[in-house]
Amino acid sequence: MNAFLYANAWLIITVVKVALLLFIVLTVNAYLTWFERKVVAHIQSRWGPHRVGPHGLLQPMADGLKFLFKEDPTPAGVDRFVYFLAPLLALALALTSIAIIPFGPDPLPWKILGQTIYLGILPPNVNIGILALFAITALGVYGVALAGWSSNSKYPLLGGLRSSAQMISYELALTLSVVGVLLIAGSFNLTEIINDQTSRYGILGWNIFPQFLGFICFFIAAVAETNRVPFDLPEAESELVAGFHTEYASFKFAMFFIAEYTSMITVSCLCAILFFGGWLSPFPATWTWTYYLPTVLLLPAGLWVIWDGLRYETIFGKVILPGIGAVMCILAIALVIFPGVNNFIQAPFWLLSKIFVFLFVYVWMRGTLPRLRYDQLMAFGWKMLLPVSIANVVVTSFAILRWGAIK
Amino acid sequence: MTAPLIIFFVLAALAVGGALSLIFQKHPIHSALSLIVVMVALAGLYLLLGAEFVAAVQIIVYGGAIMVLFVFVIMLLNAGIEEHTNFSKLAGFPGLLLAFALTGFIAATIARSTDTVQAASQPGNMASTRDLSTMIFKDFVYPFELTSFLILVAVLGAIVLAQREKA
Numbered sequence: 001m002n003a004f005l006y007a008n009a010w011l012i013i014t015v016v017k018v019a020l021l022l023f024i025v026l027t028v029n030a031y032l033t034w035f036e037r038k039v040v041a042h043i044q045s046r047w048g049p050h051r052v053g054p055h056g057l058l059q060p061m062a063d064g065l066k067f068l069f070k071e072d073p074t075p076a077g078v079d080r081f082v083y084f085l086a087p088l089l090a091l092a093l094a095l096t097s098i099a100i101i102p103f104g105p106d107p108l109p110w111k112i113l114g115q116t117i118y119l120g121i122l123p124p125n126v127n128i129g130i131l132a133l134f135a136i137t138a139l140g141v142y143g144v145a146l147a148g149w150s151s152n153s154k155y156p157l158l159g160g161l162r163s164s165a166q167m168i169s170y171e172l173a174l175t176l177s178v179v180g181v182l183l184i185a186g187s188f189n190l191t192e193i194i195n196d197q198t199s200r201y202g203i204l205g206w207n208i209f210p211q212f213l214g215f216i217c218f219f220i221a222a223v224a225e226t227n228r229v230p231f232d233l234p235e236a237e238s239e240l241v242a243g244f245h246t247e248y249a250s251f252k253f254a255m256f257f258i259a260e261y262t263s264m265i266t267v268s269c270l271c272a273i274l275f276f277g278g279w280l281s282p283f284p285a286t287w288t289w290t291y292y293l294p295t296v297l298l299l300p301a302g303l304w305v306i307w308d309g310l311r312y313e314t315i316f317g318k319v320i321l322p323g324i325g326a327v328m329c330i331l332a333i334a335l336v337i338f339p340g341v342n343n344f345i346q347a348p349f350w351l352l353s354k355i356f357v358f359l360f361v362y363v364w365m366r367g368t369l370p371r372l373r374y375d376q377l378m379a380f381g382w383k384m385l386l387p388v389s390i391a392n393v394v395v396t397s398f399a400i401l402r403w404g405a406i407k
Numbered sequence: 408m409t410a411p412l413i414i415f416f417v418l419a420a421l422a423v424g425g426a427l428s429l430i431f432q433k434h435p436i437h438s439a440l441s442l443i444v445v446m447v448a449l450a451g452l453y454l455l456l457g458a459e460f461v462a463a464v465q466i467i468v469y470g471g472a473i474m475v476l477f478v479f480v481i482m483l484l485n486a487g488i489e490e491h492t493n494f495s496k497l498a499g500f501p502g503l504l505l506a507f508a509l510t511g512f513i514a515a516t517i518a519r520s521t522d523t524v525q526a527a528s529q530p531g532n533m534a535s536t537r538d539l540s541t542m543i544f545k546d547f548v549y550p551f552e553l554t555s556f557l558i559l560v561a562v563l564g565a566i567v568l569a570q571r572e573k574a
Contacts, residue, residue: 079434079436081437082436082437082440127459127535127536128459128460128462128463131459131460131463131464131467132463134463134467135450135463135466135467135470135471137471138466138467138470138471138472138475139443139447139466139470139471141471141475142443142475142478145475145478145479145482146436146440146478148482149436149478149482157482157485160482161479161482161483164475164478164479164482165479167475168472168475168476168479171471171472175467188460188536
């Protein structure tokens with residue numbers, strides 16, 4: 001038994017990692033819907049979900065149960081194979097793209113089954129990281145387009161058409177806007193791209209400064225690729241009912257939903273990694289006191305959760321919220337007591353904070369921006385975004401030729 | 408059987424199966440989907456040969472951009488199930504013969520040049536993107552630029568043909 005475990009250690013560990021990452025991503029997805037509804041509600045001077053559990057915290061679970069138990073009718077005249085394939089394709093590709101993201105530079109301090117464990121599913125020496133990600137996103141459009149086509153209905157067909165046209169148009173700008181970063185880093189490897197942004201002055205080494213134009217192009221194109229506001233024309237509910245997923249119900253609808261939120265997370269990861277230094281701290285390396293930042297943030301948050309939970313009359317509020325708060329406080333104190341652990345979590349802490357900021361920007365945009373008209377979308381993509389990202393590539397190449405790479 | 412060999416046969420079967428399905432499917436969308444399967448399986452084969460850059464580009468360009476365009480056009484025209492004309496036996500028999508001849512010819516060529524074919528496939532030995540770009544932009548820069556010029560001419564031709572007459 002033990003020999004078998006050691007012989008297949010790599011396979012077993014990868015499977016466990018995949019399962020763990022899936023669990024985390026799906027949970028984050030569920031609470032991302034809660035977060036989005038709360039933030040959009042507050043932007044619009046509403047309360048948002050607040051009935052199911054304190055602050056509506058149990059709402060995602062209620063939603064999940066509802067998705068599972070709803071009736072799932074298949075409309076007449078659909079192309080059955082493609083109709084069932086489409087949500088599967090969308091979800092599978094979205095979840096696969098997360099596997100390429102590295103979440104920290106250092107392996108775990110101890111070995112499991114004789115294997116070094118890195119944070120992230122792929123080993124850090126895979127050389128086509130960013131290209132593989134683009135390959136997966138390039139295939140992602142089929143989920144939406146095929147869903148629209150196979151539903152045998154007018155509105156989904158229009159949604160699918162819009163989506164494929166939009167994806168073709170913005171894919172070019174998306175890929176070209178990253179070329180500047182790749183030229184500076186000289187590698188496709190995500191870990192190397194992050195390490196290349198290391199600098200004595202912390203934040204000043206990040207790619208956002210030499211590649212500001214590239215970042216703007218990348219973010220706009222990426223939002224368009226994920227079909228989010230203001231580029232959510234494929235599902236524009238005021239025009240197309242629900243666009244490409246009009247004919248989908250129950251969990252098949254939820255699969256599209258999860259796919260969309262997962263791609264939001266992937267894009268946020270990419271923004272953080274390519275332009276904002278990934279897991280690098282924004283402070284100079286000599287400022288060791290910034291290492292206590294996670295503790296300083298976690299301890300008051302934990303205390304607030306305890307205080308907030310005790311005000312509730314329900315069991316969930318009285319017991320579970322203070323429990324979560326207590327765990328947060330204990331973690332915060334543990335980080336002070338064990339400096340090794342504290343050093344280890346610095347990198348993931350910064351990466352996750354940056355990802356969170358971008359997720360917030362996504363939601364913020366949804367709460368404030370109106371949807372583009374179709375011709376505006378096309379004109380913007382081809383006449384504005386594409387020339388600007390090409391210009392960015394040209395200028396960056398000449399700058400590197402003239403002055404050499406920045407570092 | 409080693410793991411790379413098993414993966415090779417799975418991918419090869421996928422590619423051949425996809426290609427057959429591409430021909431025999433009745434509906435254009437199903438044919439396009441089969442073609443995507445072929446493209447992705449080919450990308451897997453490239454990855455197996457250590458050509459990771461070519462594999463990624465294969466999926467991005469063929470699997471992504473070009474096939475999305477195919478699917479888009481099929482959806483836009485709302486093409487239905489193909490109508491088959493009567494199969495001409497006169498055209499069919501020589502066609503089949505020629506197909507077999509071509510397959511035999513290619514197989515014979517590969518069989519005769521076993522050395523070079525095997526030299527290309529060394530799993531684990533990754534062809535670097537840098538070498539590839541040196542080859543395209545230094546050693547073969549004139550053929551490369553000539554090809555892009557050819558494509559540019561084709562694009563211009565398509566635009567001229569598609570342009571509406573200004574009445």
